Amino acid sequence: xxxxxxxxxxxxxxxxxxxxxxxxxxxxxxxxxxxxxxxxxxxxxxxxxxxxxxxxxxxxxxxxxxxxxxxxxxxxxxx
Numbered sequence: 001x002x003x004x005x006x007x008x009x010x011x012x013x014x015x016x017x018x019x020x021x022x023x024x025x026x027x028x029x030x031x032x033x034x035x036x037x038x039x040x041x042x043x044x045x046x047x048x049x050x051x052x053x054x055x056x057x058x059x060x061x062x063x064x065x066x067x068x069x070x071x072x073x074x075x076x077x078x079x
Contacts (some may be wrong), residue, residue: 006065017054
């Protein structure tokens with residue numbers, strides 16, 4: 001049962017990180033399309049900090065509670 005919680009939490013933070021990376025890509029590659037944000041630099045910084053926070057949780061869970069499932073860190077980059 002404990003492994004299900006750990007795996008669920010790990011998957012959650014990997015997903016949140018991947019969403020933040022996708023958002024950051026939009027800000028960087030097409031800032032004109034992000035009209036409601038007047039300070040793109042500030043938004044990019046916020047996304048970078050969020051990605052760092054998610055990575056910290058992922059690293060901690062992986063370090064102290066390694067799971068037997070496949071590594072959710074292995075994501076495909078479809079760019």
